[in-house]
Amino acid sequence: MKVLNGGPMMGRAMSNLASPVVKGCSGITVLGGAAALRGRESSCIKCAKCVSACPMGLEPYLMAKLSRRKLWERLEAEWVTNCIECGCCQFTCPADIPLLDFIRMGKQEVGALIRARAAAHATKK
Numbered sequence: 739m740k741v742l743n744g745g746p747m748m749g750r751a752m753s754n755l756a757s758p759v760v761k762g763c764s765g766i767t768v769l770g771g772a773a774a775l776r777g778r779e780s781s782c783i784k785c786a787k788c789v790s791a792c793p794m795g796l797e798p799y800l801m802a803k804l805s806r807r808k809l810w811e812r813l814e815a816e817w818v819t820n821c822i823e824c825g826c827c828q829f830t831c832p833a834d835i836p837l838l839d840f841i842r843m844g845k846q847e848v849g850a851l852i853r854a855r856a857a858a859h860a861t862k863k
Contacts, residue, residue: 742767748825780833788827788837794820798827802837805844814848821845 742749743757744764752766759766788798796817804813821841828838 740769742769748823779835782833782835785832787830787832791826791830793824793826794822796821798837798841799835801844802835802840805840805847808847810844810847810851813844814851818844818848819852 741752741755743752743766744750746767746769749767782799782803784799786799789796792798798821801813801816801818801821804810804816805818818841823838823842823845825838827841828836831837
């Protein structure tokens with residue numbers, strides 16, 4: 739069984755079931771059986787289903803690859819911050835690659851890079 743704070747595509751797994759439901763929570767989703775299991779990840783087959791599914795016109799497979807390799811500046815150039823984290827890319831991926839996990843990690847790192855760059859620029863003034 740897997741419990742998500744939110745829906746099946748954008749929800750985040752709850753590690754503590756005693757967590758309260760707070761304002762802004764769109765719901766609790768409980769997945770059981772096969773739906774609770776993540777498929778076995780395989781290599782990207784370059785089918786571009788994730789690209790077709792992305793409502794923002796991004797290239798999720800490339801962003802996940804750059805994030806996995808910790809190439810934050812290249813990831814920033816791919817507009818990772820424009821990702822709305824809808825989960826469509828991961829939902830459509832036949833290789834079961836956790837694209838959204840890598841994209842979320844990349845967004846955090848790119849955000850830190852942008853903040854550090856802004857702080858360095860502010861101290862120069």
